[in-house]
Amino acid sequence: MNIKRYLITLITLLVLTTALGTALASPETTSGSNSDLGGRSISTAAEKIDLNEAEILMDHIDLHLPSVLPDNFEQESVIYSTPPEIINKALRTLNEDSVKEVTIRYRDHTEPSNWIDYTTKKMEIDLVDKNVKSIEINGVTGQYLESEEKGIKVFNWHFDGASHFVIATSGIDQSQLWDFVNSIK
Numbered sequence: 001m002n003i004k005r006y007l008i009t010l011i012t013l014l015v016l017t018t019a020l021g022t023a024l025a026s027p028e029t030t031s032g033s034n035s036d037l038g039g040r041s042i043s044t045a046a047e048k049i050d051l052n053e054a055e056i057l058m059d060h061i062d063l064h065l066p067s068v069l070p071d072n073f074e075q076e077s078v079i080y081s082t083p084p085e086i087i088n089k090a091l092r093t094l095n096e097d098s099v100k101e102v103t104i105r106y107r108d109h110t111e112p113s114n115w116i117d118y119t120t121k122k123m124e125i126d127l128v129d130k131n132v133k134s135i136e137i138n139g140v141t142g143q144y145l146e147s148e149e150k151g152i153k154v155f156n157w158h159f160d161g162a163s164h165f166v167i168a169t170s171g172i173d174q175s176q177l178w179d180f181v182n183s184i185k
Helices: 002-020 051-057 085-090 174-182
Strands: 047-049 073-081 101-108 115-121 133-137 140-147 152-159 162-169
Touching: 047 051, 051 073, 051 101, 133 152, 162 174
Parallel strands: none
Antiparallel strands: 047 073, 073 101, 101 115, 115 162, 133 140, 140 152, 152 162
């Protein structure tokens, strides 16, 4: 069970730290095959949807939205992702609802390189980096990781049967970022 959870966490972190920061900013779907995988892709086609659709698709999870945004930030997009088929088959004992996720992208309209991705998913995710710090977020124990190398800050906590995951670029004022995270209730 611990190995399965570790693998799930590892896969999710890989997807979140690479895909959210780059691919989800402007998700594309590609046709064609990947010869190394016999025509199967290990990435999923994320689709932009509106918030109402997200609430319907995530019917077993309440989407909690921030009530405070950093200065000059606005909601840019809502992105719905299901796990790719290759991962779905590897994790066939899991409920599909547990691996669906919605990411809401917020962007600084005066400095477009600053963004915040807020992801909600049913599956419990834990950060497994040696630099993770235990913090309190909205009255529950959460995790915080700052990666200067990647230029991101990550917040993770579990509440009301869901994982809440915030990834933000390092150029955002720390106090405004904390206000954003703590306003998600």
